[in-house]
Amino acid sequence: MGRETILFKSEERKNRSEIAGILRLIADKVEEGKVSLSNNAQSVEVSLPENMVLEIKVEEEVKHKKKYSLEIELEWTEGGEEPGGVVIN
Structure with a gap:
């Protein structure tokens, strides 16, 4: 069995507008x-x-x-590429 190491963790209370801004910034960086x-x-x-x-x-x-919780997770393998596809309505 492999091991898991947490490289970064943050948990803060924010309002919806602040959260949306952070998600937009993350989306830009992902792109x-x-x-x-x-x-x-x-x-x-x-x-x-x-x-x-x-x-x-x-x-x-x-x-x-x-x-309730809404979790958004990205996963990839070092050196590998995963096929993608999601529909958001």
Whole structure:
């Protein structure tokens, strides 16, 4: 079994407008093929291949209250290219 190392993690409360702006900036960087992320404690820069796997997931968790999450994940293999295709309506 392989090992997983977290290279960067950030979690902050933002309003919808701020989140949309960050997602637009990330989208531009994905299109350019290089994403740099940093905060006070850490930074990482990744080069992205032309094709990747895009995973979009919405989850509902019920404990005391319902909690929802929307996760957007890009996956790729070093030196490999993944076929792509997603439809957003």
